[in-house]
Amino acid sequence: MPSLASTALGPMSELTWGNAIARVAGAVSMKGQPDAQAAAKDALSETLQDWDTRRDWKFTQVVAADISLTPGTSTVDLPSAFKKPYVAYLVANRTPLWYVERANWHRHLPGYTSQSIPQWYSLFNNLATAKADIFPICGITDTLVLLYYRPMTYDDSTDAFLDIPRRWEGYIIRGAKALLTLGKGSQKSDNYFALYENGLKRAKEDDQRVPDQFVSFQPPDQMMQPWWANPNSTWESVVG
Numbered sequence: 001m002p003s004l005a006s007t008a009l010g011p012m013s014e015l016t017w018g019n020a021i022a023r024v025a026g027a028v029s030m031k032g033q034p035d036a037q038a039a040a041k042d043a044l045s046e047t048l049q050d051w052d053t054r055r056d057w058k059f060t061q062v063v064a065a066d067i068s069l070t071p072g073t074s075t076v077d078l079p080s081a082f083k084k085p086y087v088a089y090l091v092a093n094r095t096p097l098w099y100v101e102r103a104n105w106h107r108h109l110p111g112y113t114s115q116s117i118p119q120w121y122s123l124f125n126n127l128a129t130a131k132a133d134i135f136p137i138c139g140i141t142d143t144l145v146l147l148y149y150r151p152m153t154y155d156d157s158t159d160a161f162l163d164i165p166r167r168w169e170g171y172i173i174r175g176a177k178a179l180l181t182l183g184k185g186s187q188k189s190d191n192y193f194a195l196y197e198n199g200l201k202r203a204k205e206d207d208q209r210v211p212d213q214f215v216s217f218q219p220p221d222q223m224m225q226p227w228w229a230n231p232n233s234t235w236e237s238v239v240g
Contacts, residue, residue, distance in 0.1 A: 004181065010165055010166065010167065011165070012059070012161065012163075012165055012166060013162040013163070013164050013165065013166045013168075013169050014161055014164075014166065015159060015161060015162050015164065015169050016158060016159055016160065016162075017044070017158050017159070017160055017161075017162065018043055018075065018158030018159060020169075020173060020176075021037050021040045021041050021044060021158070022037070022174075023173055024040035024043055024044055024173060024176040024180055025037050025040035025178055025180070026041070027040075027177040027180050027181050027192070028128060028180060028181060028184070029187070036211050039180055040180055041155075041180075042178065043176040043177070043179035043180040044172070044173075044176040045155050046143065046176075046179055047050075047152050047156045047172055047175035047176045047179060047196075048152055048153070048162075048163070048164075048172065049152075050175065050202070051152065051164070051175070052083075052090055052151055052152040052154070052182045054200065054204075055204060055207065056083065056084055056110065056149045057149075057152075057207055058207050058210075059164075059165055059207075060083070060149045060150045060151070060152060061086070061147065061148070061149055062079070062081075062147070062148055062149070062150050063145070063146075063147050063180060064078070064079050064145070064146040064147070064148060065079070066091075066143045066144070066145065067143065067144040067145075067146060068082070068144075069090070069118070069134070069138045069140070069141065069142045069143065070138065070139065070141050070142060071115060071135070071138060071139050071140065071141065072137065072139075073134060073138040074102050074137045074138070075131050075132065075133055075134065076128050076131065076132050076134065076144065077130075077131055077225055078123070078129060078130040078131060078132055078148070079130075079144070079146075079148065079150075080129060081150045081151060082129075082130045082150065082151075083148065083149040083150055083151045084147055084148065084149045085121075085123065085132075085146060085147070085148045085151065086147055086148060087145075087146075087147040087169055088121055088132075088144065088145065088146045088147070089144075089145055090117070090118065090142045090143065090144060090145075090146060090206075091142060091143040092140075092141075092142045092143065093117055093140065093142055094142075095117060095118075095119065097118060097119060097121045097134075097144070098119065098120050099120070099121060099122065099123075100120040100121070100122055100135065101122060102122040102124065102142075105120065105122065105133075105135050105206045109135075112136060113137060114136060114137070114139075115136060115137045115138060115139030116136050116137075116139045116195075117138075117139065117142075118134045118135060118136060118137075118138050119134075119135065119136070120134075120135040121134055121135065122135070126219060132146075137144070137148075152164070161195075167206075168199070168203050168206075170199065171195075171196060171199030171200060171202070172193040174192050174196045174199060175192070175193075175196035175199075175200075177192045178192035178193040178195075178196050181183050227232055
């Protein structure tokens with residue numbers, strides 16, 4: 001029985017970049033030509049970028065290394081391969097941290113410097129790495145656990161595998177072929193784009209389908225945090 005890669009969507013691709021580039025270049029019957037291969041690689045890279053932009057895929061979920069918090073901590077560095085967060089919590093205090101827009105925090109509690117158990121966090125970038133603000137400023141010693149989405153790999157060596165689940169390989173190849181044949185004066189590109197969009201739709205459905213998921217576990221936002229801290233909250237319209 002074959003072993004599975006560590007992903008929520010089954011085995012990851014074993015299609016190398018080199019073989020994928022050859023398949024894409026074959027759409028213009030020039031898979032052995034250096035110029036065609038270079039164009040095919042660009043098309044493949046752009047297709048993976050589009051794939052990553054369209055959705056935060058479950059197979060890119062990662063648990064960061066433990067982040068130590070001490071009294072006075074207000075900002076922490078995020079992992080270098082960071083895209084978006086989806087869960088953050090404190091280990092010792094067993095407290096979830098909820099995402100809040102920095103502007104919302106500073107509007108409602110301007111100049112707040114008291115230290116206590118953190119309850120919210122926000123994100124921002126500097127020249128070196130992504131960072132997170134902790135609100136309120138940490139007044140305890142604890143460990144922050146962050147679960148996040150990493151970006152997909154858009155470019156790699158010819159012997160590296162594509163950074164996608166194996167069963168989505170064809171969808172990515174069709175998207176790259178669509179880009180490569182764009183403007184060639186035929187309906188080939190349109191057909192490939194149609195196949196790509198249909199494949200993307202099926203992949204999203206596949207990504208959402210988790211048979212053992214208990215979707216009712218998330219409590220209402222108004223029970224877990226002040227409505228103003230959540231930009232997506234509907235509670236304001238109820239109490240306003």
